[in-house]
Amino acid sequence: MKKQYTDDTFLARWISGELTPEELEAFKASGDYKTFKRINDKAQQLKSPSYDKEAAFSELLENIDAKKKTTKVVKLVPNWVYSTAAVLVVTLGILFFMNNRSTHFKTSYGEQLVVTLPDHSKVNLNANSSLEFKAKHWEEHRIVRFQGEAFFDVEKGTSFKVSSNQGTVEVLGTEFNVISRQNYFEVRCYEGRVRVLNPDNDIEVLLESGKAIRIVENKGETWVFNEVTPSWIQTGESSFINTPLKQVIIALENQYKVKIDVSGVDLERRFTGSFTHNDLNLALKTVFEPLDITYTTTGNNTILLKDK
Amino acid sequence: MTMKSVCEKETYKAIFHTYSETLRNFIYYKCGDLQQAEDIVQDTFIKLWKNCAKVLYKKVRSYLFTVANNAFLNEVAHQKVVLEYQKSNVKESTTIDPEFLLEEKEFEEKLNEAIASLPYRQREVFLLSRVDKKKYSEISEIIGITVKAVEKRMSLALVTLRKKIGNV
Known part of the structure; x- marks a missing residue:
């Protein structure tokens, strides 16, 4: 009995009344027909939930207006x-x-x-x-x-x-x-x-x-x-080997932010030794005493050098 | 020949009258939530109004059903579809004996149950055909599938219902 509607659109065609008279006759004779007919009959009595078009439309118009205002x-x-x-x-x-x-x-x-x-x-x-x-x-x-x-x-x-x-x-x-x-x-x-x-x-x-x-x-x-x-x-000290005195003095000036007046000394000398970065007096002593140079601090952070 | 413009109020209203109910049912048959279905209809028509200049009159139906279907796919929580039976036969039925009435009632409940448990693709075809009395060709345009596919779904729906209900 199943083979009568194994064609996968058979039932659809039956619903829409497109079956040939022979097909319909055979279908009616089958045991399933009664149930299908009842399903179809009943289904056609179903109704969709009530729908008020006018109300829905006026609601729609309100919605459109509201959207416009807030858009x-x-x-x-x-x-x-x-x-x-x-x-x-x-x-x-x-x-x-x-x-x-x-x-x-x-x-x-x-x-x-x-x-x-x-x-x-x-x-x-x-x-x-x-x-x-x-x-x-x-x-x-x-x-x-x-x-x-x-x-x-x-x-x-x-x-x-x-x-x-x-x-x-x-x-x-x-x-x-x-x-x-x-x-x-x-x-x-x-x-x-x-x-x-x-x-x-x-x-x-x-x-x-x-x-x-x-x-x-x-x-x-x-x-x-x-x-x-x-x-x-x-060690925090500058060391020199046979360095021109002028360079040693520049190094001193750079470390201690002092000005050293060299007008009174012969710069054509070399210095070997080192001076510390932490103590200006000690540094001056280590550099200038061996060279026989006297140094005096004047104002303006200037140190005056003089050959002995 | 001048083309009808969707932006004209009269045309827009006519479109609403023609399609809104089927649209509502279409979504309802899918999801079973009446409130959601009606909201989607509202949103869909608002969208149509906003885009009225862009939507050709000829394309309105497919536009509406596509937009609504997308909205359905996006947001709807699926619920059980429950429909009522028309009482048109009641007068005739009064002469029939109570046992038959009881049996009839049972069948109605079974059928409703079976419809509710159909896959929604089968259900929407079945209900659009049986309840909204749409031809297969119309359904095919609404859903956007071929007539042949509609017929297959319809047949499948009947077979499924038949299985669920059993012999009567």
């Missing part, structure tokens, strides 16, 4: 997008500018500063020194502009250049101390090897660890030392 105009591009965009542009601009800009570090009298470069190389800046570098593309161009005195601990990597007015130091990964001042350039190599370039005087030197060079009065002189790290970092 906000939503802009296609809300205002916050503009402000966000503006903030973004400014931020990106600043970031770009900052990225392209050099980073500056500067120490004043008596100050020291440890600067960590983007590749974790370290620079100890001594008093009255400045350092400048571009953080962007640092890995490719490791180059710093520098003036004053500093100790560099350079991580291995591409060529690292310290460029100053007095010369250039080029390394691959090492530790060294540089002093670059007016008419004075000094490099001490503590570890590895460094190349010191001073184009003005046509000097190009390869320094190994424990060796140092200074360029003073257009002449280069090298010497050997045996410190492991610069004393100005390690």
Whole structure:
């Protein structure tokens, strides 16, 4: 009996009266017909829940009015997008500018500063020194502009250049101390090897660890030392080996923020020794007593020197 | 020939009168929640009014049923569909003996139960056909399926109902 409506639209066609007379006849003869007929008859007596079109329509009109009143105009591009965009542009601009800009570090009298470069190389800046570098593309161009005195601990990597007015130091990964001042350039190599370039005087030197060079009065002189790290970092005193007196005095001025009047002394002397950074009187004594120079403090933080 | 615009109040009202009840029933047959069904009808017509300039008069019916169906799919909690029987036969039935009436009542309850437990795709076809007296072709347009698919669902619905009710 099932096969009569195995055709999957048979019953639908029966409902809509589309069966052929033969099909209908056969269906009527089947046992299922009675139930289906009853289902169909009853189902047609079903009614959907009552529906008041007029009421629904007037409700609809009210709803439309209410919507109109409360409807906000939503802009296609809300205002916050503009402000966000503006903030973004400014931020990106600043970031770009900052990225392209050099980073500056500067120490004043008596100050020291440890600067960590983007590749974790370290620079100890001594008093009255400045350092400048571009953080962007640092890995490719490791180059710093520098003036004053500093100790560099350079991580291995591409060529690292310290460029100053007095010369250039080029390394691959090492530790060294540089002093670059007016008419004075000094490099001490503590570890590895460094190349010191001073184009003005046509000097190009390869320094190994424990060796140092200074360029003073257009002449280069090298010497050997045996410190492991610069004393100005390690013990808080500056040490000198056969250093022109003028440079020692500049170092004193930088550490203690004093002016030293040198008009009364012969500067064509060298000094070997060190002075502390903590005690001006002791420092003056250690430097000038061995050289037979008297020092008197006047006003305005000036120290007057005189040969005995 | 000028096209009828949905934005004209008269046209809009005529559309409402033509479709709103079937639309309401259509959603009701799916979900069994009358309040939800009527809310969806309201929302659907509000949407039609807002977009009246964009909806072609010819496309209004499919627009309405699509929007309503989407709303149904999005938000409606499904409940049991319960329908009442028309009392049109009552007068004739008064002469019939009480046992038959009782049996008739039982059958009605069974049928209602069976309809309620139909899968909604079968139920909406069955009820649109039997209660709203829609032709298969109309149902196919409302639901957006082919006439053949409507006929298959209709037949399936009958078979399912038959199984649930059993022999009588």
